[in-house]
Amino acid sequence: MLRVEGLTAGYRRKPVARLEILTVANREAALLLGPSGSGKTTLLLALAGLAKRFDGSIDLDGVDPSGLRGAARDRFRGSRIGIVFQDLHLIAGLSTLDNLLLAPFAARQPQDSKRATALLEELGLGPQIRQRAETLSRGQAQRAAIARAMLLRPRLILADEPTASLDDEACHTVGLLLARAARETDAALVIATHDLRLKAMFPTTVQAEALA
Amino acid sequence: MNPLKLIAAFIGRKPLTWSFHVLTLALGVGVVTSLLLLDRALEDRFTKDLGGVDLVVGAKGSPLQLILSSLFEIDVPTGNIKLSTAQMLAANHMVKASAPVSLGDNVRTVRIVGTTPAYADLYDARLESGRWWDQPMQVVLGAQAARQLGMTVGSTFVGQHGLSPGGEFHSQFPYRVVGVLKPTGAVIDRLALTDTASVWRVHEHEAAEEAQEQGVAKPGAGAGDREVTALLIRFRSPMGALMMPRLVRATPDLQAAVPAIEVARLTQLLGAGSQVLRGFGIGLLALSALGFFVALFAAVNQRQRELALLRTLGARPRLLLGLVAGEGLFLGLLGGVLGIALGRAAAVFAAHVTSGSGGPPLTPPPIGALELYALAAALAVALIASLLPGLVAYRLDPAQSLKAG
Numbered sequence: 019m020l021r022v023e024g025l026t027a028g029y030r031r032k033p034v035a036r037l038e039i040l041t042v043a044n045r046e047a048a049l050l051l052g053p054s055g056s057g058k059t060t061l062l063l064a065l066a067g068l069a070k071r072f073d074g075s076i077d078l079d080g081v082d083p084s085g086l087r088g089a090a091r092d093r094f095r096g097s098r099i100g101i102v103f104q105d106l107h108l109i110a111g112l113s114t115l116d117n118l119l120l121a122p123f124a125a126r127q128p129q130d131s132k133r134a135t136a137l138l139e140e141l142g143l144g145p146q147i148r149q150r151a152e153t154l155s156r157g158q159a160q161r162a163a164i165a166r167a168m169l170l171r172p173r174l175i176l177a178d179e180p181t182a183s184l185d186d187e188a189c190h191t192v193g194l195l196l197a198r199a200a201r202e203t204d205a206a207l208v209i210a211t212h213d214l215r216l217k218a219m220f221p222t223t224v225q226a227e228a229l230a
Numbered sequence: 231m232n233p234l235k236l237i238a239a240f241i242g243r244k245p246l247t248w249s250f251h252v253l254t255l256a257l258g259v260g261v262v263t264s265l266l267l268l269d270r271a272l273e274d275r276f277t278k279d280l281g282g283v284d285l286v287v288g289a290k291g292s293p294l295q296l297i298l299s300s301l302f303e304i305d306v307p308t309g310n311i312k313l314s315t316a317q318m319l320a321a322n323h324m325v326k327a328s329a330p331v332s333l334g335d336n337v338r339t340v341r342i343v344g345t346t347p348a349y350a351d352l353y354d355a356r357l358e359s360g361r362w363w364d365q366p367m368q369v370v371l372g373a374q375a376a377r378q379l380g381m382t383v384g385s386t387f388v389g390q391h392g393l394s395p396g397g398e399f400h401s402q403f404p405y406r407v408v409g410v411l412k413p414t415g416a417v418i419d420r421l422a423l424t425d426t427a428s429v430w431r432v433h434e435h436e437a438a439e440e441a442q443e444q445g446v447a448k449p450g451a452g453a454g455d456r457e458v459t460a461l462l463i464r465f466r467s468p469m470g471a472l473m474m475p476r477l478v479r480a481t482p483d484l485q486a487a488v489p490a491i492e493v494a495r496l497t498q499l500l501g502a503g504s505q506v507l508r509g510f511g512i513g514l515l516a517l518s519a520l521g522f523f524v525a526l527f528a529a530v531n532q533r534q535r536e537l538a539l540l541r542t543l544g545a546r547p548r549l550l551l552g553l554v555a556g557e558g559l560f561l562g563l564l565g566g567v568l569g570i571a572l573g574r575a576a577a578v579f580a581a582h583v584t585s586g587s588g589g590p591p592l593t594p595p596p597i598g599a600l601e602l603y604a605l606a607a608a609l610a611v612a613l614i615a616s617l618l619p620g621l622v623a624y625r626l627d628p629a630q631s632l633k634a635g
Contacts, residue, residue, distance in 0.1 A: 029629060059633055068542065069629045089546050096544015103632070109536050111239025112231075119231035125544030129231055166543075 019043055020065075020174055020206040024074035026229070027057070027064030033072045034060045036227040040208070044173075045200055047207035049216055052226035058210035061226055062176050065208065066099050067091045078206075079173050096125025100167025100205070102196070104179040107163035108151035114138060115147050118166045127170055137165040141195070157188060161195065168199045175200055177209045181216060193219045233549075237557045240529065251525055252565040254518035255608055259569025260576060261511030263604045265504050267577035270600070271592040272500070276302070276493045279417040279590070281352040281462075284471055286487045287311065287319055287478055288460035293487035294496060300331045300460035301489055303341055303417050304590055306393060307333050310457035311484060319461055319478070324470035327351060330458040332429040335389035335400065340375045342389050342405070342422045344429035344458070350411065352462065353418045359383055360409030366427040369405045373413035374420050381407050389432065403432045420591070430456055515611055518565070522615035526558055530619045538628035547624045554620035555613065562612025566605040573604065 020042045028034040035057020042048045052058050063069035065076060067083035076082045078098065086094055100121075108117040118134040121127075138147050141161045146154055154162065160180065167175050177196055181189040193216055200207035209216060210226075217223065241248050279302050288296040291308030298305035313330075320328040329352060332344030343349070347362050355372075360383035362370060371381060381387070385407045391397035405424065413419055465471055471488070478486035530537070537550050574594065581592035 029627075060629070063629045063632065066542065068632075092541070092544050092546045094544075095542065101542050103539075106535050106539055106632070109236070109239060109539070111242050112235060116231050116235060120236075120540070121543045123231040124540050124549065 019077075019079055020208070021077040022065070022074065025061065025064060025071060025076060026073035027060050027069050027071055028229075029060070029070060033229050034069075036229055037061050037074075037224065038227070040224045042206040042208060042222070044204050044206055046222070047197055047200055047209065047220045048222040048224055049220045050208055050210040050226055051212065051217075051223050052210075052228070053212055056226045056228040058212075058226045059178050062101075062178050062208065062210045065174070066101060066176055067095050093125060096121065097127055097170050098173045100170070100172040100175045100199075100203075102160070102163050102167050102175070102177040102180055104182050105156070107159040108154065110150070110152040112151055113148050114143060114151060114154065114162050117151050117162060118169055121166050121169050125170065130169075134165070134169055137168060138162065141165050160192065164192075164195050164199055168203050171203045172205050175203070175205050175207045177207070177211075179211055179213070180209065181211065181213045186215060189213065189215050190219070233553060233556055234560075236553060237560055240533065240553075240557060241561070244525075244529070247525055248561055251518060251521045252561055252568065254514060254521055255562065255565030255611060256568035256572055258511055258514030258516075258518050258611075259566055259604050259608050260572030261514060262508060262607075263570055263573030263600060264576035264580065265508050265511065266600055267573065267594040268580055268592065269504065271577070271581060271594045272497070272590070274595065275590050275592055276497075278415050280489050280493070281416055281418075282464055283352060283462045283489055284465045285463040285474055286460055286489060287316070287463065287484060288487070290483050290485045293485060294492050296460060296485065296487045297489050297492040298496075299333065301417070301462065302590060303343075303421065307459045308485075310459055311461070313456040313458055315481060315484065316458050316461040319463070319474075322474070322477070324466055324473060325463055326466040326470075327464040329462045330426055331460045331462060332426050332457075333393065333459045334429055334433060335391055335397075336393050336395075337387050337389055337405070337422055338379060339395060340371075340379060340420065340422050341393060342369070342424060342429070344424055344426040346426065349423060349462070350418065352464065353414050353416045355411045355414050355416075355418050358410045358412040360407070363408055363425050366425045366431050367403065367405055368408040368424065368428075370409035370411060370423045371407055372411050372419040372421045372423070375422055376407075376410045378420075379422075381410075383407055383410060400432050400436075402435070403428075426458060515607070519611045519615045522558060522561070522612055523618065526554060526616050526619035527622070529557075530554060530623050534626065534631045537623055537626055538631035541626070541628035542632070547626070550623040550626065551620040554623045555616045558612040558616025558620075559609060562609045563605075565612070566608025569608060570601050570604050 022037055022040040025037040026033045040048060050058050050061060060069050064071050064084060067086060071084035076084055083091060083094055115134055119129045119131060122129045135147060138144060143158060143162055146158055181192050196207055283301060286296055286300050288300055289309030289311050295305050296308050299307040316330055327348060329345050329349035335342040386404045388404050389400050475486040478484050577594045581594060585591040
């Protein structure tokens with residue numbers, strides 16, 4: 019369960035964006051809407067404890083990630099929050115499986131390669147498990163990134179413009195995949211997007227306000 | 231998933247770049263270690279060949295040449311001294327031990343040295359087989375000489391005039407091997423020892439022939455004017471080192487050379503060249519440190535978004551620093567090991583060339599502390615070079631890097 023109230027987020031000394039109120043239950047999803055440059059990414063990064071919170075409150079199952087310090091915040095983000103970006107998915111030179119296991123490696127959690135393998139197979143990436151990441155298509159890489167976001171059973175899944183520059187069919191598939199990821203891991207899902215095609219799939223929306 | 235896989239994935243993207251930097255480092259390490267190895271080998275060689283000789287007395291000329299020719303057996307002699315003078319000096323009460331040395335001939339580049347069994351005592355050489363000579367034209371071979379010539383007790387050979395191939399053969403005067411020495415590691419291993427009288431016999435005959443040809447009797451070719459090339463002296467006490475050179479200087483056409491001083495001078499002479507090379511090696515090391523630094527710095531910048539991704543996955547800044555340092559150290563280790571191998575190969579090759587061209591035979595010391603220091607130096611170079619790029623990775627702000635993309 020994610021509850022956000024009056025969140026002002028930014029970098030260093032500069033507030034960039036504001037989010038009035040947002041509540042997302044587990045297995046449910048919300049779209050964080052706004053045009054390009056409205057600070058959606060900044061708000062998303064603030065939810066993950068990567069950007070600065072100037073005002074307001076974040077409550078993820080009783081914890082405010084932006085209120086944690088240093089290593090504790092990194093660990094919390096690694097084990098409780100899964101993030102999917104628009105085009106930064108995998109690290110070249112590593113196999114698809116190793117790219118999934120990067121998550122527990124970075125978060126210092128046990129590396130469950132059985133679960134990682136099962137997730138990849140479930141998402142139709144069985145044949146690519148041992149392949150190097152750079153040989154995967156963009157769509158395959160994104161699916162692998164979604165699998166990685168699910169791996170540690172997070173409380174919150176964040177997606178930043180996951181459907182930008184995808185055709186309608188691919189957009190629909192990614193939307194379904196993200197919803198399924200949230201359901202299967204019992205997590206809340208927040209998608210930052212300006213893609214109106216997703217509105218049909220996720221009725222709950224909230225607006226990001228850019229701060230001048 | 232482990233850090234090594236990640237480091238390997240990063241390095242594997244730029245195999246040529248990293249090969250180049252590893253090679254530069256290896257060259258720097260190689261030049262420095264090969265020089266140190268050769269220095270040690272040379273020092274070792276000189277120490278062994280000194281054989282506790284405190285003073286060498288010979289004909290006037292360069293003292294360094296006298297030492298090189300009569301003690302280390304690598305140069306041509308300065309001339310001869312009278313046997314009577316040598317005997318007079320040997321009888322001095324300050325002299326604990328002495329051995330005359332007469333050079334002139336060789337057998338397939340092995341020097342035939344006319345001397346007395348006292349020469350073997352200077353190097354603590356013991357017989358492996360056979361016995362010492364009891365008359366002229368009998369020879370005791372050093373261990374290496376025997377191996378090189380393929381001779382054992384009972385073999386015979388004729389000497390060739392001069393100290394290098396191409397001289398006239400003394401066919402009327404065959405030598406017979408009566409003994410072979412145990413290896414000592416010193417210069418004596420490479421020699422064919424015989425009684426001083428053998429050398430006289432071979433060369434007096436020659437002088438007589440010459441005299442006959444010219445139809446005149448050469449004055450002073452009689453027994454009373456016999457000569458040796460040099461006299462090696464070990465003193466009873468340090469007093470001898472003070473008194474004896476003065477005594478020698480008072481005698482015309484004679485010089486005394488102190489091996490310790492001449493070796494120091496020689497090492498100084500060689501040192502200039504090796505210092506230039508060493509400077510070159512250290513320059514290469516510095517250059518490779520700079521190369522490592524630039525390459526790692528560029529790599530960290532190129533990987534910014536991937537490093538940020540690792541942070542979003544929960545990695546602490548410390549992990550990113552560790553990855554960069556680990557990458558540097560891994561490459562440093564590679565360069566160090568390669569450099570040590572290169573250095574040793576170069577030292578062995580240089581030693582081979584030196585001894586092949588008439589220099590002293592050198593044996594680089596066995597693998598030991600020197601290699602450990604070289605490896606530590608390579609790792610230090612890599613670590614220093616990776617500190618700043620590592621710090622940049624450590625201080626990376628993932629939000630900024632992610633937004634920038």
